[in-house]
Amino acid sequence: xxxxxxxxxxxxxxxxxxxxxxxxxxxxxxxxxxxxxxxxxxxxxxxxxxxxxxxxxxxxxxxxxxxxxxxxxxxxxxxxxxxxxxxxxxxxxxxxxxxxxxxxxxxxxxxxxxxxxxxxxxxxxxxxxxxxxxxxxxxxxxxxxxxxxxxxxxxxxxxxxxxxxxxxxxxxxxxxxxxxxxxxxxxxxxxxxxxxxxxxxxxxxxxxxxxxxxxxxxxxxxxxxxxxxxxxxxxxxxxxxxxxxxxxxxxxxxxxxxxxxxxxxxxxxxxxxxxxxxxxxxxxxxxxxxxxxxxxxxxxxxxxxxxxxxxxxxxxxxxxxxxxxxxxxxxxxxxxxxxxxxxxxxxxxxxxxxxxxxxxxxxxxxxxxxxxxxxxxxxxxxxxxxxxxxxxxxxxxxxxxxxxxxxxxxxxxxxxxxxxxxx
RNA sequence: GGUGAGGUGCCUGAGUGGCCGAAAGGAACGGUUUGCUAAACCGUCGUACGGGUUAAACUGUACCGAGGGUUCGAAUCCCUCCCUCACCGCCA
Numbered sequence: 001x002x003x004x005x006x007x008x009x010x011x012x013x014x015x016x017x018x019x020x021x022x023x024x025x026x027x028x029x030x031x032x033x034x035x036x037x038x039x040x041x042x043x044x045x046x047x048x049x050x051x052x053x054x055x056x057x058x059x060x061x062x063x064x065x066x067x068x069x070x071x072x073x074x075x076x077x078x079x080x081x082x083x084x085x086x087x088x089x090x091x092x093x094x095x096x097x098x099x100x101x102x103x104x105x106x107x108x109x110x111x112x113x114x115x116x117x118x119x120x121x122x123x124x125x126x127x128x129x130x131x132x133x134x135x136x137x138x139x140x141x142x143x144x145x146x147x148x149x150x151x152x153x154x155x156x157x158x159x160x161x162x163x164x165x166x167x168x169x170x171x172x173x174x175x176x177x178x179x180x181x182x183x184x185x186x187x188x189x190x191x192x193x194x195x196x197x198x199x200x201x202x203x204x205x206x207x208x209x210x211x212x213x214x215x216x217x218x219x220x221x222x223x224x225x226x227x228x229x230x231x232x233x234x235x236x237x238x239x240x241x242x243x244x245x246x247x248x249x250x251x252x253x254x255x256x257x258x259x260x261x262x263x264x265x266x267x268x269x270x271x272x273x274x275x276x277x278x279x280x281x282x283x284x285x286x287x288x289x290x291x292x293x294x295x296x297x298x299x300x301x302x303x304x305x306x307x308x309x310x311x312x313x314x315x316x317x318x319x320x321x322x323x324x325x326x327x328x329x330x331x332x333x334x335x336x337x338x339x340x341x342x343x344x345x346x347x348x349x350x351x352x353x354x355x356x357x358x359x360x361x362x363x364x365x366x367x368x369x370x371x372x373x374x375x376x377x378x379x380x381x382x383x384x385x386x387x388x389x390x391x392x393x394x395x396x397x398x399x400x401x402x403x404x405x406x407x408x409x410x411x412x413x414x415x416x417x418x419x420x421x422x423x
Numbered sequence: 424g425g426u427g428a429g430g431u432g433c434c435u436g437a438g439u440g441g442c443c444g445a446a447a448g449g450a451a452c453g454g455u456u457u458g459c460u461a462a463a464c465c466g467u468c469g470u471a472c473g474g475g476u477u478a479a480a481c482u483g484u485a486c487c488g489a490g491g492g493u494u495c496g497a498a499u500c501c502c503u504c505c506c507u508c509a510c511c512g513c514c515a
Contacts, residue, residue, distance in 0.1 A: 047484040057496040
């Protein structure tokens with residue numbers, strides 16, 4: 001969430017930037033400032049009255065110790081009077097603080113100046129395209145057919161065990177999946193990221209911290225008995241590792257990577273691009289998370305983009321990089337680059353990675369801060385990106401690398417996979 | 424799941440109603456001195472939100488797992504929840 005003092009000092013700029021995101025409820029800005037004024041006023045009243053209570057209470061203690069009971073009793077009556085006045089003030093203050101927070105989380109993050117102004121996915125800006133679109137042989141088919149032909153993935157079996165969108169990987173399909181996870185993690189570790197294996201269920205506080213709660217609650221699976229949420233991405237548990245911590249500036253940047261399954265209800269997205277691996281409820285992903293100094297977070301973003309790019313290049317997949325426009329960006333992001341790989345058999349681009357800078361939007365929720373020598377604590381910037389989401393990479397490798405003699409495995413994966421081909 | 428003991432600052436750890444935002448030790452940081460990769464000594468050493476100031480200084484409130492309660496006054500008493508440890512039960 002945004003910081004109130006920032007909103008106060010830059011109100012016009014905030015409104016301009018909200019417009020880039022096509023955010024309509026701009027009245028919230030004034031509401032926030034009004035609530036903050038109210039909060040300050042009530043705080044002042046509460047603090048002053050409580051200060052009187054505190055000092056009188058101390059005197060009562062002294063009087064009682066000296067045996068001056070009557071004076072003490074008189075003062076006690078006075079304190080009780082003050083406290084009667086205090087109760088409604090305190091109540092109003094708590095209610096105002098809650099309302100302020102509730103309103104504040106309704107404001108999205110502000111877009112960086114680099115964000116294009118568009119509204120729809122068509123208006124995203126292609127920053128780069130790399131690699132040749134492969135010309136497939138005549139018998140080429142989409143990955144769901146290949147999965148059957150080579151016995152790699154069983155979609156129907158997933159229906160039986162759980163429901164739609166829970167594919168079962170088997171044989172070489174399972175092994176290829178595992179090979180990719182291993183390769184991606186190794187690749188990230190070599191680039192200086194520390195590996196974590198975090199929990200796949202998180203509590204409410206963690207889900208709030210990265211911005212999944214309160215507004216995206218319907219997208220997560222909820223284990224109601226214990227009030228835990230199944231993670232929609234490793235971003236949630238990994239970023240929360242440093243929740244409520246104050247780091248030293250010398251510890252930044254912090255680079256973390258984690259493999260986890262991801263669980264997404266995908267409510268409301270039925271019927272669109274759901275065939276095969278294109279959209280599933282459970283999938284595997286290797287994630288990158290960085291905590292960076294505010295002045296260096298855009299360098300970190302570029303570094304992550306370059307990192308994901310080199311990873312895709314090593315897999316020899318044709319890809320393009322999009323800079324998302326204001327209307328297509330996520331609520332919490334300040335700048336996002338999407339990576340898409342080209343699926344030759346489906347003849348379309350599939351998103352496989354999304355790399356974003358959240359600036360201090362998440363860290364303000366999580367209170368992840370750092371301190372320079374003799375300085376005050378300030379918020380870090382958080383970033384994350386996929387490296388990579390597995391299903392669509394799998395789909396593209398199967399489709400783009402299919403030949404009459406089998407499916408060619410990218411050279412960098414062969415050692416992990418244990419063969420050069422699926423036949 | 425049951426029973427018992429606990430949760431205090433970066434760490435260890437004292438504190439069972441006012442003198443406690445909190446002893447002491449350690450770590451860390453700054454300095455002095457000596458100087459074979461170190462010791463001794465001195466100092467600093469929480470956070471948030473207000474007031475105040477050009478900025479400071481200064482000052483108020485809150486925070487001793489979380490939330491509530493009792494009291495003139497709570498780290499300290501009571502309740503609920505969360506977590507940790509030990510033992511028992513169950514179990515990969």
